[in-house]
Structure formats: C-alpha cells, structure tokens
Amino acid sequence: MCLAVPARIERLHPNKMATVDLSGVRRQVSVELLDEVREGEWVAVHVGFAIARLDEQEARETLELLRQVAELADLPPAEEEPPPGLPRPAGPAAAKGASGP
C-alpha cells in the first residue's frame, strides 16, 4: 500500500527540504519527519517525504540472518536447534511490549 524507496541525501536545503538521489534520479523531498538528517545518509522516501532513516548495520545483520536461515536447508533435522533464524524480540523498547505474552 505504501511504496517507499531507498534514497541517499545529497544536499540539505532550508525549509526542511533536501535533494535526494533515488538510484540516479534526483528529487526534492521533505525531511521534516526526521530528526537531524545529514548529507550522505540513506532514507526511505514515500510520496515526497523521507519517512525513515535506513540503518546499514541492521541491513547487514538481516542479510547475515538470511544466510543462516538459507543454510538450514541442508542441515539434518537434529542439528538445527537452537534455530539461528528465530525472530528476535522487536527491540529493546518493545521487548516487553510487543513480544508475545
């Protein structure tokens, strides 16, 4: 429902606007929904607004997790516990709140 694409902040302008690079296409978008963005940072852009900062460290960890899950395909069943791909709780702030009962 909500198409957002990764973009890199190229230049910050007054009035909370910024020029972003969306895979070689440039456009001015609003950065008013994010605290203190910096040039060079990656953000997710939706309908002319940067709505999230993209976290490279998290992206790498997700890819690593993906590789571990993919490797499960060839393990004999007995060796797969504890499962490395088990979803972690949603994060420190939500550890109590959003994880299961």
Added chain:
Amino acid sequence: MKFADEFRESSLARDLSRTLAREAEAIGRPVRIMEVCGGHTHAIFKFGLYDLLPPSVRMIHGPGCPVCVTPRAVVEMAVRLAEQPGIILCTFGDMMRVPGRTRSLAQARALGADVRMVYSALDALEIARRHPDRTVVWFAIGFETTVPGTASAVRRARAEHLHNFLLLCNQVTIAPALRAILEAPDVRVDAFIGPGHVSVIIGTEPYRFVAEQYRRPVVISGFEPLDILHSVFQILRQIRSGRPEVAVQYRRAVRPEGNRLALEVMEEVFEPRDQEWRGLGVIPASGLALRPPYADMDALRVFAGLLPPALPDPRGCRCGEVLRGVATPPDCPLFGTACTPSYPMGACMVSAEGACAAYYRYGRSTAAQPAAEVGEIARS
C-alpha cells in the same frame, strides 16, 4: 549497501525456499498467511514468489490498498468535485481509473475536468500556491505511511494562509482493520505479514493485540523478495514454537517506537473517526478526520451537497470478499471478463496493488492454483 538489490539474490532465495519447505513440512498442516499490505501483494506477484513458497503456505491478500478500500461514493464525490467549475482536483496516479458511479477521474479528465496526477501532497499544495483564483482539492487517501505527508501539507497551508487548499479525506488506519478481519466470522487467517512502511510510522505496539488477544504471529516485513521469504520463515517458526508475537523482519527501516515526528504531525492535524471501508463496512475509529482547527479545509464540509448516498459495489462484484481474503479474484464472475484493468469495475482491479489486478497482470495461470485452494480453505 543499496538497501534493495542485496535482498533480491536468486541463489539465496532458492535456498530460503528449501528451508521454508522443511519448516512447512514440520508444521504438517496448511498455513494461511495474510499479507496485509498491497505492496507485498504486488511484490509476491512481480517476483513470482508463489513458486518459492511451499504448497501448504497460502497467501491471502489483505485490505492494505488505499485505492481499493475507498468507498465508491467517495470516488464519485471526487469526480463530482473535479467537474465543479474552478476546481483543480489533485490525486495520486492509481486513483485515476477507479470508477465512481458515473465515471472515473480519468474519464472526467477526458471530458474536460481539471484532474492532475501528482507525486506528493506537497505538489498539490504548490499547485494551490500557483493558482490562487482556483480551489485545489487534494484527494487524500492512504494509510499511516501517507498520512503524515498530507498532515504536513495541511499544516503548511495553514501557516501560509492559503485559503484555496481543501482535502477530500479518505485516510485510514491499519490496526482497526486487522481487528475487524480477526473478528469477521468468515475469515480464517493463521498469521500476518505486517505492513513495513506503515510500521515505519506507527512502530510495533499497535499490533500487540493480534499476538496477545488473537494468538496470531505478526512479522513486519520489507518489500524485497528475500524479505518476504524471510518473514514467512519467521512466521512458520512462531507457529512451530506456539509462541505468537510481533516481530520485525524489516529492521533496517522499522523502529519499535515508530517515527515520533510523523506521529506528532498526524496527531496534530487529524483525529479518529468511524470510517466505511469497501468490503469491510464501517469500522469504528479506523478513519481520520481533520481536527476542528482545520475543519474548514474539509471538502466534504465545504461541498456537503455533492456527496452521494452510499453506493453498493456493481452487481456481481466480489471486491469486498476479496478484500477480506475470503474470495480470490478468479472466484468473481466478473474477473477477467466484464472487469479488466482496461475497464475495471471493482476497485481491486484498478490499483496495481489490488489483488485482482495483480492476478490479472502477473499471469493468471501461475496464480490460479494456490488461489483456488485459498478460496476453498477460507470457505471451509
């Protein structure tokens, strides 16, 4: 890191697919997963992910396409507004072809109405600045991802004393819709793939009731093929473990607390209201109305006489059931015959994110098999 290509690697997808097959086998019964968001529906078809999912995993397409859930009467209202002299109606592209009662916005434009397709609410605002002698109506649709942008445009319009900028508001929020789906008697869903970009804004807390009260896993997912496969894996693991929870697969973008500034501007400009959804009926507190200080910008108030009474779906159209996940597009007698993307009758055929359009565009043959099974199980 480009945050997209890395999550499309086909060899990894193939291995993930094999892991999924193992997990599904271990569960040993069919699993019905609703992808709430139309973006996920689109990605599943575009990347042909059905081929990579185990046969016992059935995807059910949820109501997360704002174009699809907008009631016909509101679309008709947009058409009528566009046909008023002096009005410029601005809209997102995918709303152009949805039929109202008389015609669609694209057809209204063909007959002379000033309808403009824009990329952002800020573009509509700019048109209002450039045409002080005209009234610019922004057809504001969308879920929480899109709402902050509209809220920001409203706030800017007020700050600049722009009096010719109005909203035709049909914005909705996801959590009440999930509750309605879980409460509906004919719906059978084992787990949810949570909407990634809505969750960027609202965080994880609003889904807690799904796991706690209804005991269904929610995994908030990114939109690349590996993201979706990974999320299905996490769901299957939760089902195996018997411990449903809200988890985030799309960790590179989603923070548990959401986006504070976006939530603030939404809160400042909009308040909850009961809202009619196409296919789901009226859901309490699932829509957003302008708060009193901004209510003079509400096109429904300024042009109150133009809103038609509620309009039922066209005869035979099963969009409603498709949106609830109890019917699949091929179950509908109009699908692919009277209703095609060229001449859509139902909303789900219009937006590229609608389930019917996705089935139609991306190969009815490949989708037909799992689809028929989903329908069967959903009705059982």
Added chain:
Amino acid sequence: MHGRDPGYILVAHGSGGKLTGDLFRDLFLPAFRNPYLEQAGDQAVVPLDGVRLAVTTDSFVVSPLFFPGGDIGRLAVYGTVNDLAVGGAVPAYLTAGFIIEEGLSTEDLRRVVQSMSEAAARAGVSIIAGDTKVVERGKGDGLFINTTGVGWVPPGVELGPARIRPGDRLLVSGPVGDHGAAVMARRAGLDFEVEGLVSDTAPLAGLVQALLAAFPGAVRCMRDATRGGLATVLVELATASGKAFRVDEAAIAVREPVRGLCEVLGIDPLYAACEGRMVAVVAADVAEAAVELLRTYPDGQQAMLIGTVAEGPPGEVLMRTVAGGSRRLELLEGEQLPRIC
C-alpha cells in the same frame, strides 16, 4: 467478452496496449479491411511493378516537445524509419505533416525541424513532401507531427512471426525503458531531475541491415519496442507466431536511473516505452554471433540474449524473475500510472 466501453476515447486508447488493439480490431479494421491491413504489422508491404514497397505512418504527440536525449522531431523521423527497418525494408522517403498550436515559438519549431533534418540524414532518408496546419490555442499540445515512411524490401528478405521456430533465441538490441522513463520524469506534476535519464531515440536501420546481411535466413522476425515496452512486443510476437516464449529477467538490461525512476513510481520498466530498441528472433546457432555483431555498433553496444522460443501455449510469455520465481507477461493494459500509495 470485454469490459464496458465508456463510449468515448481515453488516453489509454493511445497507449499502444490492449485498448489500442481493441480500437484497431473493432473500429478501423472493419471499416478499411484489406489483406495488407489485416496483417496488422508495423508496416505494410505491397507489390508494385516488381518492387516490394513498404509503407508505414505514425503520429507523434509527446509532451514535453524536448526531452533528455531527444525531441519530437527526432522521434518522428526515427519512429517511422524504425517501423520500416524492422520489417526488413530499406527506408527511403518520408513525408511530414505538422499540426501546430497557435502560439508555438518559431524558435522551437525551428529546433524541431533542424533536429528532423539531422535525424533524416543519419537514417539515410529524404523528407520529400509535407503539410502544415495551425490550430487555435488550446486545441493542440504545442506541436503534433505525422510522418509517413516509404521504403523497399530487398529481394530475398523474408521476415515474419510465422517463421519463428521452437529453439530460436530472443535478442534485444539494448537496455529497455529509457524513453518512457525520460518522458515520464518530465511530466508535469512529477518533477524529477533527470540527469542520466536519456531517451534511447535512435535509428535501427543500421543494426537491422547488418543482421540481415550477416545471417540471411537465420533472422526470423524483428519488431521495434515502442509504446507498451519490451513486454508488450514479446507478447505480441509470441501471439503472432503461435509459440511460447521463455524469458530471463536477469538477462534484461535496465539502466540504473531508469530502474530508479520506475521503482519510485512503482511502474514496470518492461512496459516503459523504448524508441530505439528492437527485439529480434534469430536461429539458435547464430544467436551468439548476432549479439557480438550488434555490439560492434554504437546503438547495439549492450545487445543481449534474453530468452528462447519454446513449444507451449501460443502467446504465453513466461519470465523467470530475478528472485527465481516465474511470472507471466501480458499486454500492457491501460496507461501505466504511477503506483504511489
């Protein structure tokens, strides 16, 4: 059975997709029916005193008139010349009709005409007749151009979808979607900066003649991918040949900015227009050599093999996606609209 026709023409009727085909089949063909029109090719080939005369016509209505990598004038020359070329014809002459909206700056018209002159020289054709009409302000979008092209098909050249065989390979002369993306980015309301996003408007006759000269008989059929993009051409060719096509998405080059813009707008580059790309179906044993040959030409540097012809349901184009799944390609339906929210 078809969906409801509203009883008036929509923009989508001109998008080159399904509605355009409906209009041709239901309205034009019944009125004008003859054996040449019935073939519904990019051009008609008529025998005339021992010569096979190739004729085609095309009208150009692009907004804006000038876009990165081209303008309406270049488009009007190459579009028509390419329709002749992919049929195996040697393009020779063009006519040009100008429908000008009152108020168009003479300088803009001069630039367009100059550009046409250069394009005609490059494509090796002469513009030998023309017409000018002016409509009142508001009744045209600055400038519309119609061109009609005439050429001849050399003896021995036989091309057509009927010659396509299972096992043949599918070849594309370069990255796809550039023109559609370059124009879309400039459309009012979208406001994207388009540095690096350049239309692929180019003449194809050189590539075509090179292929035909090097591999006589092994080139089965060619089409230029225009409105409706690569996917629509593939479906049309598969349908016309009665064969099934198998395509590999990973083999299809889409340039970075084109892909970027398409991702932002949620549209599919496989359905975005090209104006200088052709699809050729060639025998498998010459496929690699044909690609190598095309790559020696500036407009064919990124030529690629994207798939094969298979036995299977006629008209079915199945694509293996980058993620390893499969997806069926269909004709473009309606306008491609940005999918934003």
